[in-house]
Amino acid sequence: MNLVVWNIVDWRPICSSRIGNGRSGPGKCLAFVYEDYFVCGGKDFIQTWNLKEDKLFAATCNVGKLKRTFQCVAVDPDSDTAYFGTDSGDLVKVALLTGTARAPAVVSVSIKKSNKKSAINAGRFSGGINSLKLLDSSKILIGCGLGELSLVQQAPQKVVHGKNMPMTQVCESAQGNLEEKYSHKFGAAITSINFTPVLNQMLIATSGNELLNVNLLSFGVTKELSxxxxxxxxxxxxxxxxxxxxxxxxxxxxxxxxxxxxxxxxxxxxxxxxxxxxxxxxxxxxxxxxxxxxxxxxxxxxxxxxxxxxxxxSACSGTGGVTSMALNRDYLIVGGSDGGVKLWSLGRTTVKLLTSVREHRGKVTYISLSPDNQFLVTAGEEGAALVWSLPGLTRINLLRGTASLISAFLHPNGVHGLIAGTDKELGYWDLTTGLEIRHLKAPVAGEVTCVELSPNGETIAVGTKQSVIRLIRYRDGANVGVGHVGCGSITAMAWSGDSNHLIVTTNYAIIVGWVIA
CATH class of the missing domain: 2.40.10.480 (Thrombin, subunit H)
Structure with a gap:
């Protein structure tokens, strides 16, 4: 794995070098000590780097028998010390020895203090240490892989002949040098810790996509974002x-x-x-x-x-779960992965199965009701859309596409049907004659993932795998708008009832809303 130093003014790479010792794994963490001096760690290695005259010079720390993956690092420039959190749940203290000709050295391997009768690993941080933050020279805030946030204080370091002597021969056993002052358990792994402008408050991010504010005085938690x-x-x-x-x-x-x-x-x-x-x-x-x-x-x-x-x-047939669904005041229509469609009658507190059909030869990808709730259309993965009458679920029309269908709609004018396929083709059908009246290619680049027709029937929204939304005028197929999400494939879209707002989601859990002018 390579380490690259960049000039962020003009985004130009200054220099690069390989990290590790050739036998170690990839790098996991990096922190600057000074502007031209930083430390990094990874699987079985710790290194310090000095940037001089656009060149990198490395010094490798002797970790001895210490087989660890160093996942995070926090630096205390005042004491010339770095602290590394490991995947095994212990804290490694390293003397950087800057300004000397000596390589950095491990000072201690620490875990929490525990009772003598406790298990041998009772003092380790559960799930490994994912993040660190130094509050002062002795207090450290530690975030763990199983969601535990701990505030620990280091025991005073032993002094020999008036000097702090770094270890030269590293032992693998961890010592109970950390006294836990406070702790709090979250529901997901802690991924990062950072300061806020407010004194005694920290921001905590978790793998559950939550951002929380922690008061260090009371350890009270307030949710900021979710x-x-x-x-x-x-x-x-x-x-x-x-x-x-x-x-x-x-x-x-x-x-x-x-x-x-x-x-x-x-x-x-x-x-x-x-x-x-x-x-x-x-x-x-x-x-x-x-x-x-x-x-x-x-x-x-x-x-x-x-x-x-x-x-x-068992609201739908097949083993793939519910693949499509539509609802009005009286009925629930559910499509499954085997091509089956079930019609359910809705009572005040009960649901009753009325009928079940299976005429699609592939997954039912979309179900849409007509504005008057008298008809519905189902789109199938095999490339066919079927128009049904309610409440009997009687088939009255077939709209055939040229590829697997993503969605199908009954236009508010009560005459047209619209189908959209994965090949970007849009088919306009006359429901009175059962004939296709127009066929055009959506003016989009990339793979189409979802298509939605606005409730007023004037605009078609097309989402792509390239994270782009195109708005197409229904009347003539002209491109009237484009929106860039820029974060993952578009997975779903929805129009508001007034057709003036569009909400979009992606496979990266991004939600973006637009106002349609």
């Missing part, structure tokens, strides 16, 4: 408002507000481990948030509290 912690599969607006929206993904379902960015109003976690929320719809009357899951169930939650109201098990 994001989804996995790819997002679906997003939905309520019909009557654009100020709130809901997302579904690996971390469950969230309800968000534009007025409180970064803090979900309601958080619905997966009811079981290893299942994913695949679809979400907010009912037109606002009574329920209807969610489809990878275990094939549809669950109804209250939007105010996120409490479970109803659960429909």
């Amino acid at each position: 994001c989804c912690n996995g790819p997002l599969n679906s997003v939905a607006y309520p019909v009557s408002s654009h100020k709130v929206y809901s997302t579904a993904g690996n971390g469950g379902v969230r309800i968000w507000s534009y007025e409180n960015i970064g803090q979900p109003l309601v958080k619905i976690n997966p009811p079981h481990t290893n299942i994913t929320a695949t679809k979400v719809i907010i009912g037109k009357d606002g009574r329920f948030v209807v969610t489809g899951w990878s275990d094939g169930a549809v669950r109804f939650y209250t939007p105010e509290t996120g409490n479970l109201v109803m659960e429909v098990r």
